């Protein structure tokens with residue numbers, strides 16, 4: 001059986017479903033394919049930061065994109081909550097990256113100076129340990145200082161994803177697409193349950209994107225990077241703002257994380273990482289020594305070679321796109337608005353030429 005749509009999106013993670021929401025708003029007939037299954041993919045396993053500080057060193061386009069998304073987040077949240085009843089629980093609380101030694105503080109100072117020189121560190125300030133303890137009494141004596149950015153915040157990533165899935169549920173087709181075939185009128189998508197026709201196709205399949213895109217001349221040379229995260233039982237509220245590796249959720253649980261490990265496609269967890277994450281969190285917030293950890297998991301980031309998003313259109317098959325990034329929570333609001341608008345009006349490459357795949361040509365996989 002063969003069915004048709006204006007635009008097929010492959011992958012209903014945070015990236016694909018945000019794009020589907022925006023494209024539907026344009027009146028396009030969207031088919032959003034997802035393989036489903038128990039795949040513990042990035043959208044189900046992330047830390048939930050909506051994070052500006054530190055983004056965009058040597059890449060002002062990324063700093064601008066991130067800041068634009070943060071500006072759009074309140075309206076994005078309101079739209080999702082109203083349409084679906086799932087509140088993404090976004091709070092622009094401010095965000096803090098903590099230094100626990102003179103060395104870490106010196107590195108933060110240098111990084112901030114570089115960002116300032118590139119005008120990419122707006123609203124970020126360096127604070128010493130005493131100023132931070134005055135702001136957050138739960139911080140311990142080992143905190144040397146940190147960088148605080150008023151634009152940073154956090155959201156409930158699972159609620160955000162659930163809201164996006166609910167908002168786009170009429171477009172979702174559960175199917176594993178194993179091949180995209182170019183045709184005279186567009187593309188035929190092949191799955192085990194049938195074939196689907198679409199005028200245009202957006203590949204947003206996370207780490208599976210390269211395999212689907214390569215025959216269409218789309219390759220982002222993506223690689224997995226594992227992050228492990230811990231979560232505690234509910235605790236009395238002590239932290240409203242988001243810290244880079246510790247945050248308290250609206251339910252009161254505390255998330256600690258997250259590692260950056262190059263271990264291929266292994267999503268497992270290790271006691272060593274758990275010990276290191278707890279030790280560091282306790283040095284920041286000593287009372288966490290009494291917290292009970294209730295869960296640990298690992299998930300795979302979707303990393304491009306230079307760490308920047310990829311917004312690519314195929315040169316050989318112009319109706320085919322590949323969209324991916326490693327900050328899918330932060331960028332969800334701009335994906336559902338500006339990036340979807342650019343795809344709908346065929347301006348993706350003109351709008352962000354720096355983020356096309358040509359910059360990645362020759363990159364190692």
Ligand SMILES: Cc1cc2nc3c(=O)[nH]c(=O)nc-3n(C[C@H](O)[C@H](O)[C@H](O)COP(=O)(O)OP(=O)(O)OC[C@H]3O[C@@H](n4cnc5c(N)ncnc54)[C@H](O)[C@@H]3O)c2cc1C
Pocket residue numbers: 010011012013014015016033034035036039041042043044045046047048049050051175176177178204205206207208209212226227228229258299300301302324325326327328329330331
């Ligand atoms: C540990 C960790 C912490 C993170 N922390 C943050 C954070 O604090 N803030 C932030 O902004 N970002 C964070 N991220 C990144 C964020 O989670 C990702 O950028 C985002 O989830 C990527 O979403 P995606 O839709 O591209 O990919 P995925 O979530 O991997 O979704 C891809 C989807 O495509 C589907 N799919 C794959 N192949 C096919 C196929 N052939 N046919 C049909 N469907 C297919 C899969 O089933 C899946 O549903 C973190 C990631 C990790 C791993």
